[in-house]
Amino acid sequence: MRNVTIVHVAEKARVSVKTVSRVVNNEPTVTPDLRARVEAAIEQLGYSPNIAARRMGGGRSFLIVAFNDRTLTLENWRSDRGNNWIDRMQYGAMLRCDVHGYHLLCELIDLESDQLARRVQHVLSTLRPDGVILTPPNCEDPTVLAALKKAQIPFVRLGSAQAGPGARVRMDDQAAARQLTEHLLTLGHRRVGFVTGSPRFLASRAREDGYRGALAKAGLAVDESLLVPGDFTFEGGVAAAEALLARADRPTAILAGNDETALAVLHVARRLSVAIPDALSLATFDDTPSVRLSLPPLTTVRQPVAEMAAEAVDILVACAAAKDGKPPRGDRLLPFELALRASTAPPPAG
Amino acid sequence: MRNVTIVHVAEKARVSVKTVSRVVNNEPTVTPDLRARVEAAIEQLGYSPNIAARRMGGGRSFLIVAFNDRTLTLENWRSDRGNNWIDRMQYGAMLRCDVHGYHLLCELIDLESDQLARRVQHVLSTLRPDGVILTPPNCEDPTVLAALKKAQIPFVRLGSAQAGPGARVRMDDQAAARQLTEHLLTLGHRRVGFVTGSPRFLASRAREDGYRGALAKAGLAVDESLLVPGDFTFEGGVAAAEALLARADRPTAILAGNDETALAVLHVARRLSVAIPDALSLATFDDTPSVRLSLPPLTTVRQPVAEMAAEAVDILVACAAAKDGKPPRGDRLLPFELALRASTAPPPAG
């Protein structure tokens, strides 16, 4: 059977091809009568306009590309710990694309590759998507941003703590860290350790600022020796935890830069027989499955990743529909949630 | 800046458009000399052929669509337990697509919807993919299969226990269940309970067959009362576990139909103070992160989902490249692995 084209629909509805096109593209100058006839024909024939053909005349492609970091994705996949940031992003974006009649393509890029610019350019030029979603750490990479700008394709940066080109959708990492720190202070903790994250992710810096802000607001001086560098990996977290827990004046609570780090702290604490939460409170960011399943489940900040991705899709689709060529701008903050769990409690007496 | 087209490349390399096309499509009748010149021009201009345009003349679309079950995907996403079957499928397929210069689109379909056929048809007709990957339980749905057949698009069914149209890539669920059961028998267990899965998934039936086969091979009669129906959900698993553990002649080991069910068994056992593995051994299928992070980590069968997806992509790409219109056939079995963990041990003495 041949493919059903706009011509078949026109014949069946006994109208011109042009009229079918007008109906499909929701042009206002069609009488309800004719519109109904055309829609009936479309339904009966099971017609759907071919995306490739629509794209040809310079129209929309109905495609959105999400660029994910290759290394991160692979680690994520191989990891036993199920860090599902990217998965959640994808679910949110996919569902929203569906609503708009769009399609989501996930592409991997490798920031370390010397072919990076070429790779980004290739994907953009072969697919010609209507918009691009960038996830950390791609959303802060100058090469990627330059390639996007050159191709003049609208893009949204997801979860980036850095101002810059394109639109931005994120949660307020600084406020989240502040609230999490305040939660610990309210419980009575006064010596709160902080394992910082990878400098590659600017969100890590924002979290540190929030931590400092909460201490300052409570009138407490920041003990710089309680800030230990991690790098968002398990190994980095282990080293940092060992440094913090070996101290004579051990902190009574630790804020971990991300979940991977938190699991490392949990691991070290168990090895050193430091009971959580009795002897040490532990809080972290991201709320991946691993920290919900850990023993005890950890207090975290739930980042609204899927909602952020959905918002990004909305922005890009609106931008494509407007076709005024204006790149999307703005910085949308989505609300986060504290998930208070069994890993945080008042500090031990004395 | 205008988009770089094949015409620009031709001008730069001082050859005809036709020759560039021949180079891009790897036709043999081009001298190495000219080929090099064209490739240099492509590189310098950063040219990538536009997928939409290639598709027009009836050529390949370089797109592969994976149809996932909407309900399952959403449950998966909302679940705290991170059942990442679909994610693993996607990683495997995406990586392989990348190698072939293909792109993966994940689309959700809802088997319960009365618009199902229309939905499948719409996606196929608007995207015109070169191939389709079906995941459970879509891969056994007659409406979906009929729509695929009508559209004449090659497809691979992933993880389906049922013979049928299209190619099939899967692991041997029956053998896996047999080996898992044998593992328990070798440890000394004689009363092994089995919580069956949802009849929607035929793999569940295959697992049951494997369980029966192992008992038969060991010369043991099957106690039908030890087979309790679950439905692959946590709630179903709870009910089944309660039934099994309430018995006077409680089984010393339980084989759960999938990980979700196993977690339910774990939950009930803890509530009833049945120690695992001391009083009860527990084994399951799928090896999702949740059963690696559980206490104790569970003995499972690791299903090579990503590898299966990669194999599916290879099949579809080969099929598209052959362009002889022959739909892919065959049934590839990929090796699974037993992950023996702390949840299985010899039965309690006495």
Added chain:
DNA sequence: GCCGATTTGTCCTCAAGTGGACAAATTGAA
């Protein structure tokens, strides 16, 4: 019944590539 406004149709161009027919140029061998 006429005028003007709105709706619908006709016709053409354009997008970016593929593929076929066939001619022209180049190469190699006899």
Added chain:
DNA sequence: TTCAATTTGTCCACTTGAGGACAAATCGGC
């Protein structure tokens, strides 16, 4: 040199839909 084979170029058709210009048909009001 000449013929044949191979490589390269020319030219055209084709894919499916969008969109613009403009003509034709229809409708409503008076």
